[in-house]
Amino acid sequence: MNIQIKMKLHLDMKFRSVVSVSRSLRQFSSSGKFDFTDLTSPHTWYPVARRKKHNVVLHVGPTNSGKTYHALKQLESSSSGLYCGPLRLLAWEVAKKLNKAKVPCDLITGQEREEVEGAKHKSVTVEMADLRSDYQCAVVDEIQMVGCKTRGFSFTRALLGIPADELHLCGDPAAVPLIQQILKVTGDSVEVQYYDRLSPLVPSKVPLGSFSNIQRGDCIVTFSRREIYRLKKEIESQGKHLCSVVYGSLPPETRTRQLPALSILNFIQKSDSFLSHCQLSFVSLLKPFLSFVLHCYVSRSGAN
Numbered sequence: 647m648n649i650q651i652k653m654k655l656h657l658d659m660k661f662r663s664v665v666s667v668s669r670s671l672r673q674f675s676s677s678g679k680f681d682f683t684d685l686t687s688p689h690t691w692y693p694v695a696r697r698k699k700h701n702v703v704l705h706v707g708p709t710n711s712g713k714t715y716h717a718l719k720q721l722e723s724s725s726s727g728l729y730c731g732p733l734r735l736l737a738w739e740v741a742k743k744l745n746k747a748k749v750p751c752d753l754i755t756g757q758e759r760e761e762v763e764g765a766k767h768k769s770v771t772v773e774m775a776d777l778r779s780d781y782q783c784a785v786v787d788e789i790q791m792v793g794c795k796t797r798g799f800s801f802t803r804a805l806l807g808i809p810a811d812e813l814h815l816c817g818d819p820a821a822v823p824l825i826q827q828i829l830k831v832t833g834d835s836v837e838v839q840y841y842d843r844l845s846p847l848v849p850s851k852v853p854l855g856s857f858s859n860i861q862r863g864d865c866i867v868t869f870s871r872r873e874i875y876r877l878k879k880e881i882e883s884q885g886k887h888l889c890s891v892v893y894g895s896l897p898p899e900t901r902t903r904q905l906p907a908l909s910i911l912n913f914i915q916k917s918d919s920f921l922s923h924c925q926l927s928f929v930s931l932l933k934p935f936l937s938f939v940l941h942c943y944v945s946r947s948g949a950n
């Protein structure tokens with residue numbers, strides 16, 4: 647085939663797909679025509695999702711109040727489902743949890759694609775959400791990130807575009823009015839469930855003073871990788887504790903090998919006695935921003 651014919655065929659196919667998209671979207675346009683330059687009605691960009699009304703449940707409350715736990719229970723009991731999280735680590739954790747519960751689940755992130763035979767569930771980073779498949783249940787975690795300047799569009803896309811019968815959104819209560827406003831035009835039913843913290847945050851009455859006062863199980867947060875390793879060295883040089891470290895760019899597998907650190911993150915969520923020791927217990931508030939934050943766990947028994 648000569649190059650001109652090839653080019654014509656290519657353009658023809660492109661044009662046809664534009665026309666077919668335009669036709670399928672036109673029915674949702676207020677003016678009856680579809681105008682590609684009109685960006686005022688983003689819900690119309692997702693005709694597959696608009697074909698059905700969704701039951702949207704907003705799980706909102708402070709961190710560690712069990713919002714995601716309840717949403718994931720629904721996901722686990724559904725015949726097909728999608729979890730969308732802001733972090734690779736979260737997607738990885740959910741895929742692992744579902745597979746462990748004998749619910750086959752694929753893991754799809756920007757870096758990896760792990761397909762499990764027979765899987766009808768997917769755990770993805772939000773940018774990787776597949777909007778063409780139907781799901782019985784979908785969970786979008788940290789939905790307040792619709793307001794994020796750099797990644798907000800992916801959360802809006804998930805919010806408006808996932809064709810799920812049940813859509814569970816987990817996040818901060820401050821996002822409720824915005825989500826309700828965005829969903830007003832879709833005709834979806836929106837239910838808001840409020841949660842309370844499972845364990846109180848108790849600020850320490852006295853400052854730490856010095857790193858020599860660190861106790862087993864304490865968690866230190868700092869804001870650069872260099873500082874993480876400087877602190878680790880400083881603490882370990884005192885000979886009382888070994889540290890394990892966790893930070894955003896460590897692969898999930900490596901973080902798991904730093905298991906004491908990960909278990910301390912869970913421990914923070916569950917134990918009051920730990921919180922009374924924890925000088926910087928607000929670490930759990932920073933969970934969505936792991937890529938910027940260090941969690942350093944200090945333990946006498948420590949990691950290897």
Ligand SMILES: Nc1ncnc2c1ncn2[C@@H]1O[C@H](COP(=O)(O)OP(=O)(O)OP(=O)(O)O)[C@@H](O)[C@H]1O
Nearest residue numbers: 708709710711712713714715716816912915930933
């Ligand atoms: N009813 C429950 N039974 C057992 N474990 C629970 C229950 N609710 C929550 N948890 C556990 O408590 C921890 C915190 O729960 P979860 O992650 O759902 O909180 P969250 O409110 O979504 O927090 P974040 O805002 O940080 O995402 C998790 O380890 C979860 O498994």
